[in-house]
Amino acid sequence: MIFFAISLLFVGVSLSAFFSGAETGFYRASRVRLVIRNLQGDRISRYLLTLVNNPGLFVATTLIGNNVANYMTSLAIVLITTLIWRSSLAEMLAPVMIAPVLFVYGELMPKSLFFLAPNSLIRLVAPLFLFFTVLFLPASALLWAMSKLLQKLLGQAPERVQLTLARRELHDVIDEGIEAGIISKTQRALSQNFSLVASKPVGEFCTPIGKAYTLPATTTTTVLRKLAAKRELPDLAIYQGEKSNVVGYVRVVEMLLGEGDKLKVLPIAAVSEKEVFGEVLLQMQTKHQTIVRVANANNKTVGILSIDQLTDPLLKGTLNSLRR
Numbered sequence: 001m002i003f004f005a006i007s008l009l010f011v012g013v014s015l016s017a018f019f020s021g022a023e024t025g026f027y028r029a030s031r032v033r034l035v036i037r038n039l040q041g042d043r044i045s046r047y048l049l050t051l052v053n054n055p056g057l058f059v060a061t062t063l064i065g066n067n068v069a070n071y072m073t074s075l076a077i078v079l080i081t082t083l084i085w086r087s088s089l090a091e092m093l094a095p096v097m098i099a100p101v102l103f104v105y106g107e108l109m110p111k112s113l114f115f116l117a118p119n120s121l122i123r124l125v126a127p128l129f130l131f132f133t134v135l136f137l138p139a140s141a142l143l144w145a146m147s148k149l150l151q152k153l154l155g156q157a158p159e160r161v162q163l164t165l166a167r168r169e170l171h172d173v174i175d176e177g178i179e180a181g182i183i184s185k186t187q188r189a190l191s192q193n194f195s196l197v198a199s200k201p202v203g204e205f206c207t208p209i210g211k212a213y214t215l216p217a218t219t220t221t222t223v224l225r226k227l228a229a230k231r232e233l234p235d236l237a238i239y240q241g242e243k244s245n246v247v248g249y250v251r252v253v254e255m256l257l258g259e260g261d262k263l264k265v266l267p268i269a270a271v272s273e274k275e276v277f278g279e280v281l282l283q284m285q286t287k288h289q290t291i292v293r294v295a296n297a298n299n300k301t302v303g304i305l306s307i308d309q310l311t312d313p314l315l316k317g318t319l320n321s322l323r324r
Contacts, residue, residue: 015068015069019062020107023111073102077098202277203302235250246301249266250265251266270293
């Protein structure tokens, strides 16, 4: 019987160390590395990514696992004390005396190890954690469903949390690249500036149509040449009738070098004012667009956006000298 109690204590402490360490490793592991290994066909990374995308399931599994481990440890301590001393006072003092040992070996040491080497250790324990995920699934599914319900009731957005984690992890990867000598400090500053504005709507960066410098479609190249001497604008939006009725744009350089007195109006693309900075910047760079009109939900022009207005926020601080 004493052998069974000691074995139960060992298993309980081991499970406590396992779930405590796995919890730290899960939050410390690099999501970027998991994605890359998943794309390479690694099954363990695919399973870990499933937990990343469903953190409620992971939390429920660790919560149940820690409770089972604590129950086993407590039961083992009571059994050992009863078998050796057979005293109620000893049963009360034994948990207090053994608590520091449990804290060090069941909590502190595994958390420290997983904190120092999260990527390698979380992959090492992933198969065993998968076993417990399946084993505890009937109970953890209930807790997982409750967490989903609370998210809906409280209006919590898990996507925002994941984006925040991804931004922090991206900075960590860049820092590793700088230490390895494959990423420069300039590239780091550029990525940091981009991460600050990447998810913001372009409506915050465009020039409102009432303040934007635009020209009517009846403008001639003679007038344009005179205006070009006063204002250094590579492209000008052209409107017809109302100022908000933007029909296209002209390239000032082409008009200055061209012949004739009629404007060569080029079609202008439209983007929603709610589209995010990163997507619009990629679109304009890919399609070689230097100016677009920003429209609201009714497709009415609310502003004009140039490529310079998107690149300027990226060239702040130490990158200010790179502005053109």
